[in-house]
Amino acid sequence: MSIEQTLKTRCDSKCELCGSVDSLSVYEVPPVAEPNSDKSVLVCALCESQINSTDGKYDTNHWRCLNDSMWSQVPAVQVMAYRMLKRLDSEGWAQDLLDMMYLEDDVRAWADSAAGDALEADEPTLDNNKAPLAAGDNVVLIKDLVVKGANFTAKRGTAVRGISLTSNPLHIEGRVNGTRIVIISDYVKKM
Known part of the structure; x- marks a missing residue:
């Protein structure tokens, strides 16, 4: 068969x-x-x-x-x-x-x-300064981000601790105000 x-x-x-x-x-x-x-x-x-x-x-x-x-x-x-x-x-x-x-x-x-x-393996995830990011890193937002569907704005300077990487090297995930969000990696700076 x-x-x-x-x-x-x-x-x-x-x-x-x-x-x-x-x-x-x-x-x-x-x-x-x-x-x-x-x-x-x-x-x-x-x-x-x-x-x-x-x-x-x-x-x-x-x-x-x-x-x-x-x-x-x-x-x-x-x-x-x-x-x-x-x-x-x-x-x-x-x-x-x-x-x-x-x-x-x-x-x-x-x-x-x-x-x-x-x-996933082809490109590393980089922050705004082109520093490589890894799962578990801590980053800071470098611009205000309107979070769609959660009705709040993540303010510039907000620390995002223990990020996760996604299958897209241009995005990371992290918790802001208790909500897990996807963030464009170019909008963060490694701490």
């Missing part, structure tokens, strides 16, 4: 991430040494285009489907749900789902593998 047929049988001919039945294709979850159904998922055209997106623009409402698919018993589906939630973790709901998600150690290692997010 072909990989595609095996996947269709496994998931009832529905996208394993969102449940759509239209335009399904096999997506190999990197890294894949030898293609097989255990390292692949069946996805719709919309999910595949978003997975392969390099511009960082995602249809966040579409990905709310991960609330269901993250509980799949199939490791490849778990890995894809985890990776997409990591890309969307600036959204409060996605961060909440990530906090709830449980992965076995080997599946977590697969999900975190650099080959799955090769774009």
